Each structure stands twice: as structure tokens, then as C-alpha cells.
Amino acid sequence: MTRTKTWVDQPSRPAFRPPAGAVDAHVHVFGPEAEFPFSLKAKYHPEDATPEMLFALRDRLGFSRNVIVQASCHGTDNAATLAGIAKSNGKARGVAVVSPDIGDEELQRLHAGGIRGVRFNFLKRLVDDAPKDKFLDIARRIAPLGWHVVVYFEADILEELVPFLEAIPTIVVVDHLGRPDIAQGPEGAETQRFIRLLDEHPAIWTKVSGAERLSPQGRPFDDFVAVIRPVVERFPERVLWGTDWPHPNMEHRIPDDGTLVDVIPRIAPTEELQRKLLVDNPMRLYWPEELPPA
Numbered sequence: 001m002t003r004t005k006t007w008v009d010q011p012s013r014p015a016f017r018p019p020a021g022a023v024d025a026h027v028h029v030f031g032p033e034a035e036f037p038f039s040l041k042a043k044y045h046p047e048d049a050t051p052e053m054l055f056a057l058r059d060r061l062g063f064s065r066n067v068i069v070q071a072s073c074h075g076t077d078n079a080a081t082l083a084g085i086a087k088s089n090g091k092a093r094g095v096a097v098v099s100p101d102i103g104d105e106e107l108q109r110l111h112a113g114g115i116r117g118v119r120f121n122f123l124k125r126l127v128d129d130a131p132k133d134k135f136l137d138i139a140r141r142i143a144p145l146g147w148h149v150v151v152y153f154e155a156d157i158l159e160e161l162v163p164f165l166e167a168i169p170t171i172v173v174v175d176h177l178g179r180p181d182i183a184q185g186p187e188g189a190e191t192q193r194f195i196r197l198l199d200e201h202p203a204i205w206t207k208v209s210g211a212e213r214l215s216p217q218g219r220p221f222d223d224f225v226a227v228i229r230p231v232v233e234r235f236p237e238r239v240l241w242g243t244d245w246p247h248p249n250m251e252h253r254i255p256d257d258g259t260l261v262d263v264i265p266r267i268a269p270t271e272e273l274q275r276k277l278l279v280d281n282p283m284r285l286y287w288p289e290e291l292p293p294a
């Protein structure tokens with residue numbers, strides 16, 4: 001498999017300045033392959049996207065912290081993600097992908113290494129299988145650690161996933177709003193179904209990220225803003241945002257991270273919404289010990 005590069009080395013500097021302490025809550029690291037080989041089941045083969053490159057991007061964009069989400073190309077071996085967290089001087093935490101037979105000691109080791117959640121991926125182009133019963137076993141095991149579950153799926157399977165999502169005993173964070181068809185506008189059936197899910201389930205949160213993946217129009221992402229801003233305004237306490245650097249599988253539409261950051265003040269138009277989206281909400285999930293007692 002040819003190695004793919006899906007990011008720009010020097011993204012533009014955004015006009016928007018994130019608030020102090022802002023968290024880029026959805027990023028990945030790839031390799032370096034020589035140290036952390038990719039999974040034999042990986043569906044793509046990226047160039048190395050190292051922690052050092054990630055931290056340079058974080059600083060360039062004006063963020064303070066990262067949440068490193070284990071990407072499917074590393075399977076259930078979280079070593080690259082853990083190494084990224086370990087190099088961050090406490091400025092990164094992570095979300096792991098684990099196999100159902102993981103032992104309690106290994107879970108404790110992941111916790112000590114900065115992991116605060118597990119990800120369940122339902123995208124057929126990324127993973128071979130997504131066993132709901134085994135995922136639920138994992139969810140029950142990680143709940144006592146105070147972790148949460150991150151779920152990645154596309155809108156066509158939302159309806160069939162609802163009972164599964166309801167059975168998860170922790171906070172559930174849905175990646176990229178469950179990928180609704182943005183072209184249908186804010187009243188589109190998929191977006192409205194997703195909003196109803198959040199209305200009915202206070203423990204379900206969402207990442208309002210993925211403009212570059214969801215927007216058929218592309219820059220300046222007016223279609224994305226029209227759909228996503230009402231979601232941020234309706235659920236200000238349950239939204240997270242991330243660049244999604246290094247943008248796996250986006251080789252045909254590589255985004256400029258600076259322009260993605262400039263979408264933030266358009267989907268979260270007040271300073272209060274921006275603070276919740278970029279600081280308060282991710283801190284509650286990833287660095288709760290730093291928050292003042294409620």
C-alpha cells in the first residue's frame with residue numbers, strides 16, 4: 001500500500017484566537033512506523049505524523065492541549081498514542097481502541113498513561129467488524145475508571161444503533177455528529193434525527209468537527225456552519241471540537257487547519273460558547289481533576 005500524506009506542513013495562521021487553555025479534542029498520531037508499526041488490518045497506510053509535528057501544529061493554531069484518538073491504522077495497539085501523550089508534558093490525553101479480552105491491569109496501565117476513553121468504530125471502510133455485544137462488555141468495564149465512550153458511525157445506521165447507544169453506561173461522544181448529509185441543510189432528516197437523539201439522551205455528546213469531511217461545498221464551509229451552529233447553540237454543554245489532524249483518508253481534499261479553526265467562531269458565535277466548546281467541556285472529560293470542585 002502506498003503511504004499517504006493528508007496534511008499541509010504549514011497551515012495558514014487562523015484569524016480566530018482560541019481562548020486560553022483551548023483543547024483540540026480530536027487528533028491522531030501515525031507511527032513513526034519504524035517504532036510503532038501499523039496494524040496488519042489497517043485500511044490505509046499513512047506517512048508518519050509524529051507527536052512533535054502535532055505539538056507544533058497545536059502551538060501554531062493557538063491551542064494548549066490535545067486529545068489523541070487512537071486511529072484505526074494502529075488497531076488495538078495503543079503504543080503510538082501513549083507515546084504521544086507521554087511526550088506532551090501533561091498537555092495531551094487520549095482515547096484508546098481496545099480488544100474485548102483486555103485485562104484489568106492493562107486498563108490501569110492505559111489510565112496511568114493518560115487514556116480517558118475508548119472508541120468504537122462502525123465504519124466498514126475502516127474496520128472489519130464492530131461487535132456491539134463485545135463493545136458493551138468493554139463499556140461496562142471502563143465505566144468504573146470514569147472513562148467515556150467515543151462512537152464513530154455514519155447517519156445511515158443511527159436508527160439501528162440507538163438501543164446500543166442507550167445501553168452504554170457512560171457518557172457517549174459521537175464523532176463528527178454521526179456524519180449527517182449536510183447538503184440537506186439544517187432541517188435535513190439526518191441532522192434532525194441526530195438532534196432528537198441528543199434531546200432525548202442527556203449523556204450523549206457530540207464532536208462538532210469534520211467540516212472538511214461533511215461539507216460538499218468546501219471552504220468557507222457555509223453549508224457546515226448553517227447546520228452545525230444551531231447544534232452548538234442547543235447543546236452548549238455537550239459539544240467538543242477538533243481539527244482531526246492529520247486528516248486520515250483525506251488525500252483528495254487535504255484541508256488547511258488554519259481555515260478549519262476559523263470555522264469555530266461561526267459555529268460558536270459568543271465567547272461563552274467558545275469557552276464551553278474549547279475549554280470547559282473537554283476539561284470535564286479529559287482533565288476533570290483540574291476543575292474547581294462543583
Ligand SMILES: O=C(O)/C=C(\CC(=O)C(=O)O)C(=O)O
Pocket residue numbers: 070071072073121126152175244248249
Ligand atoms: O479520524 C477521523 O475522524 C476519521 C477517519 C479515520 C478514523 O477514524 C480512523 O482511522 O480511526 C475517517 O473517516 O477515515
